[in-house]
Amino acid sequence: MKKIFAILSLVMMNSLSAQFKIEIEAPATYTPKEVYLYTLSGSKDLLETKEVRKGNTWQINVTKPYSGMMKLYFPEQNVSINFISENKDIKLKFDVENSKVSNIQYLDESNFVMNNLQDVQQKKEFILPALFQMKEYYKDNSDFGKAIENEIGRLSNNSETSAKYPFVSFYKTNYAKFLEKSAAKKPVTHKDIIEFLTKSNDFLETSSLMRPILVSYLNIGPSTNVSADIDQLLTAVNVETPRGQTVLSELIEIFDLYEMKDLKDKYLTKATNLKCTINDRLSSTIATNKNTEIGAQFPDQIFNVASNTKAKSIYGVKASKKIIIFWASTCSHCEAEIPKFVEKYSALQAQNIQIIGLSLDSEKGAYENKVKSLPWINDSELKGWYSTYTDKYNVHATPSYFILDSNNKIIAKPDHAKDVLTYLKLN
Template identity: 50%
Template sequence: MKKLLFVSSVLLSAYAFPQFTVSADIPTYLADSEVYLYGFNGSKEILYSKAKITNNKAVFKVDKKYIGMMRAFFQKSNSSINMASENSNINFKVELDSKNKISNVVFTDATNQLFSNDVELQKKQELILPALIQIKDYYKPSETFYKSLETEINALSKNDSSLYASHPFLDYYNKNQKFSVQEKAAEIKPQDYIDFYSKSGEYLETSLILKPSLINYLNASKSNVEGGVDKLLDAVNLETPRGQTILSELIDIFNSYNMDKLKEKYLAQANNLKCTINDRLSSTLKANNNTEIGAKMPNNTLANAIHTKAKSLYDIKASKKIVVFWSSTCSHCEAELPKLLEKYDKLKAQNIEIVGFSLDSSLDEFKNKANIYPWVSASEGKGWYSSYGETYNIVATPTYFVLDSDNKILSKPNHVGDVLDYLKVN
């Protein structure tokens, strides 16, 4: 019995302590900010932890193994910081500029010091190295300045792979980042992309390489995009988690770029799968099915609501509703929403209400702008980290829906003019 108790206590201890922590020294300005730590599944951000802030230090505790890219989001400054995790402690210091935006981040853990140095080296290789090579041609090899240039060029041209011996994720990232770089896309053949996806190791989904590399693959297959996608999906096998994550990313890309025929084809293919569906594809299917014409739009709590006492979208009663997702910093919203304002009295006369969900990260900026418009407005104050994107498949602002009195989706107009034409409001 004592042995069993000992084993149980060991197991409980394992669950009681985090896998690793992420600690950040932050300026006083951010001491009252909400700060969130996200990991990745493809391009989808997964919330791992909310920071506990004490004495200008934000500490995240991550309670499960994670290797890959992570992102810390500071709500107050609407700023984020990318970092690499190899399932060990991460430490950094945040510095702000005069406008309280993040101007510099200094990492003190070995993984992110190496990662930061790599990023800096790549910038120099892209921006400085070509210029140095050109300048060198103006000098003779016997000249001192020529020799200095040659030394600098050699230093910038080196990639010391031995540095990654104890950093498996950084090694993976360093070797495969080329697939996600647009400038290098022309050098890579479509079959090389397919081999990369089908043979790549376990870090692809957490590396932030997947989505940009898929966009590059689609561009490389532009003479026959549909054929290229079919070939890719055959190679990665849609009954595997890898294949389903890639299918999910492709559907999201087609949605973002208004490639509706391709989106509908592969969405149907996903819906018809008979195997177990992974979380990544399941969330994409749910978001799309939530917003199909004829579907009942999911309800949503009206957080920080203006111009209403209603608690949720369903509480607002009208013969029809225009639901618009917008932001105070969106230039297209600035151009389109005043056109709704011009017709608001006519819309109200027909018992049509407007409900705006803002993707602002600043509630003050949201309220300042929302007060200009007389209709119902709400915002979670989390920017693109709001729940709206996941629930309603929002990839751009403004995005419009027209609902009937039972909150069923009648139309998904692309622009404000389409909204008014659909409702026959002149």
């Protein structure tokens, strides 16, 4: 009997140690050693685990059940690879061309099916309409005409994905219903989307469909009262449930992204005033907004390899005021605005005002070349939009500005460089 219990215990331990495994194979010439694995909640990437390379492969054990979108991120080269999980083992490999990842091969069945599905979806939306137009100019009995006809037939095929892949089936069905562009498709209504959001299983949170479907909900019109439409939606999904709170979080972030300030403020207040248990998704949205509103203490940031300073962090920089600029060398608006600060830098220094530039660059060479001409404090994690800055400081676009007082309290959040200089009376 003891032996049986020992065997059962061993089986249980093994089942708890890994729900499924992810194997990634890379060429020997690919130099990054570390990879991060992300899962998804609504539109938020959540860091699940990280792993170090052994030989030419990474082996990742996922200990919790998960079906949905996943992402691999190689921080040393700021490269990401998207794939899915059906809560089964996953295997992929890739080539490298000019130090860049290329020719990703999905070797497990579910990712092979999903990759083909997404390829067809893209062609169906962007190429199929052109093929119908081209068909009018070619006779069906010509070789090219037959090829067009065959491709139209392939892309128009709406056969259901096998039930063998439940997440793929969920994604395909609901992408086609709510997001696929087609003149022949019946318009989606508020009622359709509310029913979907209230009745879907947990695949919704991990599918990447929630945010675009919510944007679709907001764009259904004409509506005489957008706020009433949103209230109807939130009542249906119930903001005291995890699903309702994730929807509320997504809406707040959509309003913030599209600068719909009145709606953002209204529903952020609603979220803050909830008396029930708050899930991690909404809690994070509330905290990020609270920490970056005017009057809040700007969260400190430890510098990576900062130039033009001996300070170790933002708080270590002593000045009467600080201008925080989130920017990137690839940002055209930054190219237009940042020279204005170069012109006024002597005047800023005369008032003991310091500029701290936090870059969302990912290419080291481009960043280092650019900061040579910027005389203030500059730092970057070289992780692009995967930088910790984006969530920590609620940054959705570059350039973004904060003005801090001597105690690092946020006293202004101007929209443009001229607004910064006007606030500081330097225009």
